[in-house]
Amino acid sequence: MIKPIKKLSQNFVVNPIIIRDVVKSVERNGSLVEVGSGLGTLSYFLSRKVRDLKAFFEIDTRLAEISLNLIDDGIVVNSDALLHEWRFKQLVSTVPYHLTSSIIIKTARSNEIEKAVLVLQREVVDRILAKPGTSNYGRLTIIVNLLFDAEPGPSYPPSFFYPEPDVYSRMIILRRRRLYDKVMSYLEDITRKIFSEKRKRVGKVFSSKLGLNEDDIRKLGIDPMKRIYELSEIEILRVTEELL
Known part of the structure; x- marks a missing residue:
C-alpha cells in the first residue's frame, strides 16, 4: 500500500x-x-x-x-x-x-x-x-x-x-437547476459579509454591511428583527437582486 x-x-x-x-x-x-x-x-x-x-x-x-x-x-x-x-x-x-x-x-x-x-x-x-x-x-x-x-x-x-x-x-x-451568473457572484460577496455576524439581527447587519435601513428591509418583505441565519435562500437572493 x-x-x-x-x-x-x-x-x-x-x-x-x-x-x-x-x-x-x-x-x-x-x-x-x-x-x-x-x-x-x-x-x-x-x-x-x-x-x-x-x-x-x-x-x-x-x-x-x-x-x-x-x-x-x-x-x-x-x-x-x-x-x-x-x-x-x-x-x-x-x-x-x-x-x-x-x-x-x-x-x-x-x-x-x-x-x-x-x-x-x-x-x-x-x-x-x-x-x-x-x-x-x-x-x-x-x-x-x-x-x-x-x-x-x-x-x-x-x-x-x-x-x-x-x-x-x-x-x-x-x-x-440554475446557472452561476453575476447575481450568484454578487450573492457570494453578500453572504460573505453578512454571515460573519450570522447570530445578529438583520436590521443591524444590513445597515452596517449593506447600507439598508429598516424601511428598505421591510420593503423587501423581510423582518429586520430576524437573525441573519434565519433568512431563507430566497430572501437572500431577493436582497442580492435588489442591490445589484
Missing part, C-alpha cells in the same frame, strides 16, 4: 460499497471529470461505465502513475484539478477534506457541470442540507441550494478508508 501524504488529506477508498454507490449514480452518457483519482479503483470502474470523454485528475505523481496503468479509456492528468477549467457534464470526487469548500464552490461556478457525485465529510453534507434557523445553516447551504437540487446518499464509516479518518463520510448528488 502506498503511504498516504497527510498534507494532501489522502484517505483512500478501500471498500467496494463506495465504488458501487458512486458508479451507480453517474450517467452512462455525458462527459465526466474525477477530481482526485487516488488508487485508481473508482476511476477504473468509472472509465468502464461512462461512454463519453473522461478525465481523471491526480496531483500526486505516484498515484497518477497507478491510474495510467489501470485506465485505457480516459485521460489521466497529473496536476491540481483546481487550476483547470471543468468543461464536463459530470463530476465525481471523494473530496480531500482540506479542499472541500474549494471543490464545492468551483463546481458551483462551473456551469457545464450538470451533475456532481461527491463523497464528503458527513458534517459537510449536514451543512448543505441544513434549514434556516439551524446551527448548520450558512453560506454553503445557500449557494449550493440555489444552484442545485441536493440528494443525500449513504453514510460510510471510517473503516471504509485508509488511513481511517476521524469522521464519517456521506455521499451527496447535486443536480444543477
Whole structure:
C-alpha cells in the first residue's frame, strides 16, 4: 500500500460499497471529470461505465502513475484539478477534506457541470442540507441550494478508508437547476459579509454591511428583527437582486 501524504488529506477508498454507490449514480452518457483519482479503483470502474470523454485528475505523481496503468479509456492528468477549467457534464470526487469548500464552490461556478457525485465529510453534507434557523445553516447551504437540487446518499464509516479518518463520510448528488451568473457572484460577496455576524439581527447587519435601513428591509418583505441565519435562500437572493 502506498503511504498516504497527510498534507494532501489522502484517505483512500478501500471498500467496494463506495465504488458501487458512486458508479451507480453517474450517467452512462455525458462527459465526466474525477477530481482526485487516488488508487485508481473508482476511476477504473468509472472509465468502464461512462461512454463519453473522461478525465481523471491526480496531483500526486505516484498515484497518477497507478491510474495510467489501470485506465485505457480516459485521460489521466497529473496536476491540481483546481487550476483547470471543468468543461464536463459530470463530476465525481471523494473530496480531500482540506479542499472541500474549494471543490464545492468551483463546481458551483462551473456551469457545464450538470451533475456532481461527491463523497464528503458527513458534517459537510449536514451543512448543505441544513434549514434556516439551524446551527448548520450558512453560506454553503445557500449557494449550493440555489444552484442545485441536493440528494443525500449513504453514510460510510471510517473503516471504509485508509488511513481511517476521524469522521464519517456521506455521499451527496447535486443536480444543477440554475446557472452561476453575476447575481450568484454578487450573492457570494453578500453572504460573505453578512454571515460573519450570522447570530445578529438583520436590521443591524444590513445597515452596517449593506447600507439598508429598516424601511428598505421591510420593503423587501423581510423582518429586520430576524437573525441573519434565519433568512431563507430566497430572501437572500431577493436582497442580492435588489442591490445589484
